[in-house]
Amino acid sequence: xxxxxxxxxxxxxxxxxxxxxxxxxxxxxxxxxxxxxxxxxxxxxxxxxxxxxxxxxxxxxxxxxxxxxxxxxxxxxxxxxxxxxxxxxxxxxxxxxxxxxxxxxxxxxxxxxxxxxxxxxxxxxxxxxxxxxxxxxxxxxxxxxxxxxxxxxxxxxxxxxxxxxxxxxxxxxxxxxxxxxxxxxxxxxxxxxxxxxxxxxxxxxxxxxxxxxxxxxxxxxxxxxxxxxxxxxxxxxxxxxxxxxxxxxxxxxxxxxxxxxxxxxxxxxxxxxxxxxxxxxxxxxxxxxxxxxxxxxxxxxxxxxxxxxxxxxxxxxxxxxxxxxxxxxxxxxxxxxxxxxxxxxxxxxxxxxxxxxxxxxxxxxxxxxxx
Numbered sequence: 001x002x003x004x005x006x007x008x009x010x011x012x013x014x015x016x017x018x019x020x021x022x023x024x025x026x027x028x029x030x031x032x033x034x035x036x037x038x039x040x041x042x043x044x045x046x047x048x049x050x051x052x053x054x055x056x057x058x059x060x061x062x063x064x065x066x067x068x069x070x071x072x073x074x075x076x077x078x079x080x081x082x083x084x085x086x087x088x089x090x091x092x093x094x095x096x097x098x099x100x101x102x103x104x105x106x107x108x109x110x111x112x113x114x115x116x117x118x119x120x121x122x123x124x125x126x127x128x129x130x131x132x133x134x135x136x137x138x139x140x141x142x143x144x145x146x147x148x149x150x151x152x153x154x155x156x157x158x159x160x161x162x163x164x165x166x167x168x169x170x171x172x173x174x175x176x177x178x179x180x181x182x183x184x185x186x187x188x189x190x191x192x193x194x195x196x197x198x199x200x201x202x203x204x205x206x207x208x209x210x211x212x213x214x215x216x217x218x219x220x221x222x223x224x225x226x227x228x229x230x231x232x233x234x235x236x237x238x239x240x241x242x243x244x245x246x247x248x249x250x251x252x253x254x255x256x257x258x259x260x261x262x263x264x265x266x267x268x269x270x271x272x273x274x275x276x277x278x279x280x281x282x283x284x285x286x287x288x289x290x291x292x293x294x295x296x297x298x299x300x301x302x303x304x305x306x307x308x309x310x311x312x313x314x315x316x317x318x319x320x321x322x323x324x325x326x327x328x329x330x331x332x333x334x335x336x337x338x339x340x341x342x343x344x345x346x347x348x349x350x351x352x353x354x355x356x357x358x359x360x361x362x363x364x365x366x367x368x369x370x371x
Contacts, residue, residue: 006031006039006077012135013335013353014065018057022068022134022335030131030139035082038142040096043154043359045133046071046326047338047351048162049190049258053281054128062129070126071161072096072133072140073154075359083142093363095157095314096133097144098125098304114306116143133158134332136355146310149318153363153370156324159190159350160313164324165305167195167256168313170277171202173302174252178203183241183250185266186257186280187224188215190350193325195254196222198313201320207241207250207269211259214348218325234265241269249274258282267291267299277302321371325349330357 010029013022033039048071053059055068076092088094099116101123102109108118124130126140148157174182182199186192187208192215199206200223208224210216211231220227226244228237242249249271255262256279263285266276273296278285291297305313316322325348329338338351354360363370 004078006137010136011332012067012131013069013332014067015055015061016065018055018064020055022055022339023065024332024335025065027067029137033078033080033139034101035080036101036142037080038076038083038088038094038140038145039078040072040074040094040138040140041077041359042072042074042133042136042138042355044073044158045069045353045355046158046161046163047342047353050128050162059128062124067131067135067138068127069132069134070098070128071158071163072126072138073148073157073161074138074356077137080142088142088145088147093148093154094140095146095148095161095310096126096138096140097146097307097310098128098162099144100124100126100130100139100141102141102143114308117304117306134335134353144307146307146314149314150368151318151371152314154360155326155328155352155354156317156371157314158352159324159326160194160317162304163191163350164194164313164317165310166279166303167191167254168198169305169309170254170256170279170302171195171198172309173277173300174254174275176202176204176251179205181205181207181245181250183207183209183253183266183269184224185209185230185253185255185262186215188212188218188348189256191256191279193218193222193349194322195256196224197320197322198316201316201322207244209237209265209269212345214346218348222323230265234261234268237265238268245271248272252277254279256280260286263287263299264291267295267297270297272296274298275300317371323371327351328354330354
């Protein structure tokens with residue numbers, strides 16, 4: 001056993017070779033913290049679409065083996081020398097940020113917008129180009145982390161670290177006012193089902209578009225005003241959306257689907273001069289020129305929340321009791337079953353691994369209703 005009860009060794013799910021299954025290894029627990037770092041004892045970690053991009057080498061890790069997952073929650077076990085106690089203390093429950101070791105000098109780090117997540121000089125991103133949260137402990141940068149409200153559970157917050165933060169920013173970037181229409185293409189997936197709820201929490205009317213029975217069911221369950229099956233074809237989808245919106249289409253659309261035709265469909269259901277927020281990351285985003293030139297559809301890319309937006313998102317989750325549909329697996333040794341479900345096309349929402357059940361028990365308090 002190491003300092004302050006932190007073990008010298010820990011279990012971790014690692015990428016040991018590209019295009020190969022994960023391996024559960026025993027590795028040294030990270031003990032060297034940079035000034036802004038937090039050492040987090042992981043409670044829950046989540047599987048994300050990006051994890052598949054990493055194992056496939058689309059986003060190549062600088063070296064292997066590397067611990068997977070960039071969606072983690074847990075309790076702070078140690079803090080770096082420059083982490084102010086007013087921000088984070090040992091024992092705080094946190095959602096881990098993805099960005100690791102921001103430069104602190106560029107316009108993104110120092111500018112008034114607070115968009116530190118766009119820093120181009122960071123050392124890496126946990127679970128992507130640095131060790132991640134599929135482990136008993138993970139190092140995260142305090143400047144991108146967020147404390148959890150008492151009412152938000154580890155299990156809910158883990159998928160929010162990327163999926164939630166990404167689609168929350170997409171809804172924010174849509175720039176709509178209460179009562180306006182937003183479309184969500186891919187509304188029944190891990191990001192989409194959260195986007196439906198976030199949009200409703202902001203008072204928007206929602207058209208959800210999906211191409212799977214499971215996705216359509218989840219879209220309806222989470223409160224979309226209109227649910228449209230993309231398998232009926234572009235013309236029918238557009239007809240149904242225009243019928244629901246007085247013949248004009250939605251005011252803005254958030255696209256979270258990687259399907260080849262998804263971006264074009266997102267444009268087609270959006271009203272003249274409207275905005276499409278592109279979140280999905282296919283190899284190429286393909287849109288007919290008529291949408292851009294004749295209909296003046298604007299396309300805006302969006303990455304992930306700023307630190308303040310992450311705080312705002314967690315507050316909204318607590319206030320509006322946003323439900324994250326999870327598929328929990330108990331223990332790091334269940335990674336094969338989780339990956340199998342994810343690849344089956346039958347998973348609703350997000351797959352998570354409960355790394356430390358004792359932390360789950362500890363957050364249960366009399367009179368406190370967790371989401």
